[in-house]
Amino acid sequence: MPSLVPTATTNASKDEFEENDLVDITSIVEQAAASLTLSKPILCDEDSFSLHDSMAALELMDNKMDCCQLSASLVHPKNDPKVIVPPRQIPTGLHDQICPLPWDELTIDDAANIGMEILTRLESLLGGASVAESTYTCLYAHNAVLLEMKKVINGDESLIEKLGSMRTSDLPPSSDLTTTPQLLVYAQVLGMVEISDVIRSIVLHADIYEEEDFSVSTFGLQYSSIGDGPKTIQTLQCALQCLAEESENESTCILENVISFQSSFLQTCASLAKLAASPEQQQVVLDAKQLIVSGVSALERLKTILESNAIPRESFPNQHAVSSSSILSKCFDPYVYRPLVGNSPVRKVNFNERKESVTTLLKLFREIDWAVCDLLLMGSTLGRIRRLLNRVSKSSVNILSRSLIILNLYFDDKLLGQHLLGELIWKDMTKLMGLPKVLLESKYGKAFLNRLAKPMYDSLKLLVLNRNRQRPYMVAIMFHDWSCLQQEAHIVDANHREELNVGELLPPYFTQYTLYFIVWLMDHHVALGIELNLYSGHHELSIAFWYRDFLLASLLNTISLIRNAKKISKRFLDSESKAKHQKRNGGKKTADSIPNEDEMQDDVDTMIIGLKRTLCRGMVRFIAALNQAEILSSPSFEFTSYEMRFQKQFEPFLAITQPPPLTYDDFHNGSDFSNVSQSDLLLSASDCFKKCKGVVDNISNHLSSMDKTFPPLTEEESLGLAKVCVGNSVFLMKLAQQVGGNGKPKVEFNFENSRQFCTIKII
DSSP: OOOSSOOTTOOOOHHHHHHHHOOOOHHHHHHHHHTOOSSOOOSSOTTTOOHHHHHHHHTTTOTTTOOOOBOGGGOOTTSOTTOOOOOOOOOSSTTOSSSOOOOTTOOHHHHHHHHHHHHHHHHHHHTTOOTTTTGGGBGGGSHHHHHHHHHHHHTBGGGHHHHGGGSOTTSOOBSOOOOHHHHHHHHHHHHHHHHHHHHHHHHHHHOOOOTTTOOOOOTTOOOOTTOOHHHHHHHHHHHHHHHHTSOOOHHHHHHHHHHHHHHHHHHHHHHHHTGGGOSOHHHHHHHHHHHHHHHHHHHHHHHHHHHHTOSOGGGSOOGGGOOTTSHHHHHBOTTTTGGGGTTSOBOOOOOOOHHHHHHHHHHHHHHIIIIIIHHHHHOOSHHHHHHHHHHHHHTTOOHHHHHHHHHHHEETTEETTTBOHHHHHHHHHHHHHOOOHHHHSSHHHHHHHHHHHHHHHHHHHHTTSOGGGHHHHIIIIIHHHHHHHHHHHHHHHHHHHHHHTOGGGSOOHHHHHHHHHHHHHHHHHHHHHHHTTOSOHHHHHHHHHHHHHHHHHHHHHHHHHHHHHHHHHGGGSOHHHHHHHHHHTTTOOOOOOOOOHHHHHHHHHHHHHHHHHHHHHHHHHHHHHHHHTTOOOOOOOSSOOHHHHHHHHTGGGGGOOSSOOOOHHHHHHHTOOTTSOHHHHHHHHHHHHHHHHHHHHHHHHHHTTSOTTSOSSOHHHHHHHHHHHHHHHHHHHHHHHHTTSSSOOOEEEEOSSOSSSOEEEEO
16 A cells, blocks of 8 residues: 655645545455454454553544544644654743744734633643643743743843742843733743643542543643742733733733633632631632632633624634744644654644633633532532532533532531531431431431441532543442441441330331432432433333333332431420420410421422433333334344343442342333233323423422522423423324334434433434
8 A cells, every 4th residue: 555644855746646645445444344243343463452452442533532643753733734844842942943932023912812822722721631732832831931931021120029029039130121022921821831730730639530531641741840829920910010001902902811810710729729728718719709700701801802803813813724924833832742752643632712712711610610619608518519519410510620629528527628527417317307316316326427427428529520430439339338338227227216115116217318328329320321321222221211210219209208207206306305395485386387498409309300200201101102113123132132231231239238129020021011002102101291391390480499509400401301301292192193104214312402311203
């Protein structure tokens, strides 16, 4: 096969070059694919096939992980496929002999151009790229260049007063003046490097990142030795002061907003990362919220400028089409780290457009506000904390916000640094089931609360993990721990009954409380499987919805038992507390108190569980109707079966005794509608979706009067579920019209409106 790589010395014309360069390999690929069989599924030598090869194959066509890896010698930084140049070396200073950087000739427009490009690098870092692929693609960010810029800036007599203590005292003043563009570029680059260092430190210390969240590799590059939070903030403020002396135009507006955002973002992240060391933690969080307001405003102004097209497009060229004479081609190189990786392939890093990058940063900064700050300020009960973390989990919050949550979730031996975890669990049990104080103060009750603390913390941490990693975490840690807790809770309840000599009259409070969380974990495990497309085909989806129906029914039954236990617990109030209660009210019985916000949210949570259960039942019946009409056909397997797949998929539940794990025979018996007529089956499924639509409307009415910070269900989720109900009702009517007709319609399982419940479309 002729080489696919052109040489730099070719003299061929454009047509000849294209003809010789491109080779049609379609037939080769088809021949290779045709040779694969179930018994020999690997094309290459099986002895040399490694885990690395397997991961590379899985990442093909993935938008984030498959980044068109290229050999280091085949990258064209000038975007000219005819030219092959040696890797660009890391600059040794501003006036590097091979690749000098713009400095004396910098203008305000150049500084604004560089500042906007810096934001795309920061967004790339937060999107999962390494610092070498993001921060250090800016050539000014390298240590030698930053040190030289600092030397020039600190030597300027005119800036000594503004820089203050930031100035290095051992450098003699110089008569050479620093221009405003030079100071602006230095401040923005220093801010980017310091922000990158803080972000990396936060993510590493939280230690919940995955490869798709964040890359910790630096390829041997060292963060600048001049980075210092307070001094960096002072430099940014000094740059803003100098900028204020310039005449106002579009470029100065951009610079002001970029630097203001950097200052706010850096201070916010640094203060929240060190919250445990602060004596005034609440005030630090309140100050962070003010900084977020300032930073968000700056980004919104930047977004408005980009949308208005006030600046000609050619002055802000696309980084993917940078000409060799452009200022950006001299200041940025996405492959500058190539010499550090030897002959290993490097990723072809793609940076988003500036408007998209600003939008992403805006979303991320707002996430820190509601996901981190609101949690620290308003997370006073376990119920509230669980609801907000559940929202964090479903919203795919950035790894930076999730890492800040983990760093502040438990410190100083307290949850959120404010609440004793055992005390919060005690209050939660009292609120849910009215647990008598005498049981909590017993030696068994105290010991169990201490035992429950770690599993309860794990259940909160679970919701902060990457959505793709929550199932393995449950299997590896949580199912076993909670199964053991369930047995211990049963022993505690038995001891309490024996001590109080009340027999079966005393509800098994601790057993019911642990059962509630075990069933929730099991349902969450299955729901995530549906969301992550781990159940392939209509048959496995039917199994998943059927299993969820059983689990949600168990959860509703447990909630009913818990509420009954709350009523029974009033009988065990000691006479002294009753007397005090009546004395405070003049001997009169008080009416039932108005439910508070948390109790209203608990009621809505129960409604949501019932809604999901009915939806699952409707899905099972809809799929059964399609099977009965012979519209769907199940695939046959050569090396496995549906029963074996069922056993493997629900194998983690074998560690749990209550509720008992189900079998494939249970599914067959529970989903057998052969004795039900087609019309009755369609009517039953339709009734399920109509009932769900009414429940969704009722929930929406309740949500309108609730705190938006801790919603049991977001407005977007509520609207999506309503669309699922209406869509399935419509397609059930369409199916009823087509049953017995000519032709076989196509079926599509669409998860656009909800990630856990599909609209079954009849096409």
